[in-house]
Amino acid sequence: DVVMTQSPLSLPVTLGQPASISCRSSQSFVFSDGNTYLSWFHQRPGQSPRRLIYKVFNRDSGVPDRFSGSGSGTDFTLRISRVEAEDVGVYYCMQGSHWPWTFGQGTKVEIK
Amino acid sequence: EVQLVESGGGLIQPGGSLRLSCAASGSTISGFSMNWARQAPGKGLEWVAYIMGSDDVIYYAESVKGRFTISKDIAKNSLYLQMNSLSAEDTAVYYCARSSGLYWGRGTLVTVSS
Numbered sequence: 001d002v003v004m005t006q007s008p009l010s011l012p013v014t015l016g017q018p019a020s021i022s023c024r025s026s027q028s029f030v031f032s033d034g035n036t037y038l039s040w041f042h043q044r045p046g047q048s049p050r051r052l053i054y055k056v057f058n059r060d061s062g063v064p065d066r067f068s069g070s071g072s073g074t075d076f077t078l079r080i081s082r083v084e085a086e087d088v089g090v091y092y093c094m095q096g097s098h099w100p101w102t103f104g105q106g107t108k109v110e111i112k
Numbered sequence: 113e114v115q116l117v118e119s120g121g122g123l124i125q126p127g128g129s130l131r132l133s134c135a136a137s138g139s140t141i142s143g144f145s146m147n148w149a150r151q152a153p154g155k156g157l158e159w160v161a162y163i164m165g166s167d168d169v170i171y172y173a174e175s176v177k178g179r180f181t182i183s184k185d186i187a188k189n190s191l192y193l194q195m196n197s198l199s200a201e202d203t204a205v206y207y208c209a210r211s212s213g214l215y216w217g218r219g220t221l222v223t224v225s226s
Contacts, residue, residue, distance in 0.1 A: 039212065043157075048218055049216055051213045054212070092156065099171040100159055102159075103156055103158070104156075106156045
């Protein structure tokens with residue numbers, strides 16, 4: 001299985017300041033179609049996950065442009081350019097190239 | 113608007129069986145990958161099962177292989193998860209998801225306890 005490791009696991013942030021979450025995989029996971037199926041999800045307490053980013057850097061519809069994804073190989077990053085109050089919650093990276101699809105442990109973002 | 117609504121969760125004794133359903137609306141499930149994922153209380157997310165295509169390509173997590181069965185009914189636009197031989201480790205909120213997590217239901221809680 002591809003193991004996804006996120007850091008940090010807890011991220012206190014200041015409103016209006018940038019934030020960054022790292023996700024490293026145990027191996028590269030390029031699918032047979034040439035794509036790297038790396039997604040980022042946000043989950044608020046008591047809610048279902050919401051996908052923010054797919055295929056490393058593509059924002060899903062309705063996702064604010066303050067969210068951006070980057071990376072390649074085994075090293076990926078989610079950046080929030082200016083944190084807003086609604087961004088609190090847990091963020092998960094996920095690889096969807098090889099079954100079993102696997103999530104990182106989650107990074108809890110909270111306001112300082 | 114795509115909506116997924118899970119049902120069928122509840123309290124079940126160890127060793128028991130439960131069948132979860134996921135009713136989709138706003139779009140047919142045909143042609144899309146459909147999944148069940150779960151989240152144990154206070155824990156992270158885990159993909160449980162996957163079904164895709166007219167020939168029903170199916171995958172399971174090792175933790176449920178041989179005990180859980182995923183299926184779909186195109187006519188009813190619904191996804192199912194038959195869960196057998198349940199144990200306390202299966203206690204979780206179970207989510208139905210479509211298209212690699214683009215759409216999620218609200219989840220249904222399964223509690224395995226005596």
